[in-house]
Amino acid sequence: MQGLWKSVAAVAVGLGIQAAAATGIAGTVVGGQVFIDTTNHTFSGALGSALHSADATQFIGCYTTGTSVFCQARNTAGTLVSCATSNAAHIEAVKSMGDDSRLFVRYDGGTCTSVIVYNHSYWESR
Amino acid sequence: MIALIAALAAGYAAGRASSAVPAAIPAAAGERETTAAHATLDAQEVEAWVRSAVRAELASLRADASTSGSTAATPTSPVTDSQFRRLQEDRRADALEGMLDDALRRGRWELDDQIRLREALGTVSDPQRETALLQRLAAAVNAGELEIGFEGPMF
Numbered sequence: 052m053q054g055l056w057k058s059v060a061a062v063a064v065g066l067g068i069q070a071a072a073a074t075g076i077a078g079t080v081v082g083g084q085v086f087i088d089t090t091n092h093t094f095s096g097a098l099g100s101a102l103h104s105a106d107a108t109q110f111i112g113c114y115t116t117g118t119s120v121f122c123q124a125r126n127t128a129g130t131l132v133s134c135a136t137s138n139a140a141h142i143e144a145v146k147s148m149g150d151d152s153r154l155f156v157r158y159d160g161g162t163c164t165s166v167i168v169y170n171h172s173y174w175e176s177r
Numbered sequence: 178m179i180a181l182i183a184a185l186a187a188g189y190a191a192g193r194a195s196s197a198v199p200a201a202i203p204a205a206a207g208e209r210e211t212t213a214a215h216a217t218l219d220a221q222e223v224e225a226w227v228r229s230a231v232r233a234e235l236a237s238l239r240a241d242a243s244t245s246g247s248t249a250a251t252p253t254s255p256v257t258d259s260q261f262r263r264l265q266e267d268r269r270a271d272a273l274e275g276m277l278d279d280a281l282r283r284g285r286w287e288l289d290d291q292i293r294l295r296e297a298l299g300t301v302s303d304p305q306r307e308t309a310l311l312q313r314l315a316a317a318v319n320a321g322e323l324e325i326g327f328e329g330p331m332f
Binding site for chain 1: 298299304305307308311312313314315316317318319325330331332
């Protein structure tokens, strides 16, 4: 969990917390560009940020068959990572995703070992 | 009994070969010596006797199998619906795994693969096999073994 918050902090510091006034939207918005760490086998990002990114490369998301979940992300550099899981808690987490969601996934090989969904106004909505 | 049948068959064959009635039916081990009347049996009678003995022996074997609970004597027992569905699902899962193997050999995941996987996933009711397949796919992507040939979800 400590590693997770470090990742969140890194994203926040690296991309900057934007004042809502700058975007014309009330509230605080945190950058949620797709971030892939192939060394520590994690990827994260906000759905809205990936969608509205300047490049046409980024994406992040998960989809579920009901019994399995498949998560995938691609960053600006074109690095593509993915994982799948049948963990019931991960499936429930993915089902809770919405337009404002930010995703954090840890993986080992092709298996998702951690799937965390943030539903918060911090992140840019789709 | 089997030995007797074999002996009878041998005698019958010998008789046929020489186009003559067998001079005598050889005695099988453990059997009582045949009578002189047997020596005068013609080929048709021997054949009928052999058939009768074989039928009796087969009936005995079937009875033994049924009392011992063996299923060997019931090769035509009907497949239940659940067994049939399970077999169908297994074959579908096998086909999906074969599709992934093909993609890995090609080193590419094409739109056709996406469509086939999406359509087939709903038919695989074994969640463990489904997840294992998706994890193989994900691992191949992460290892750079699969180039994605289109823009869009993997399935």
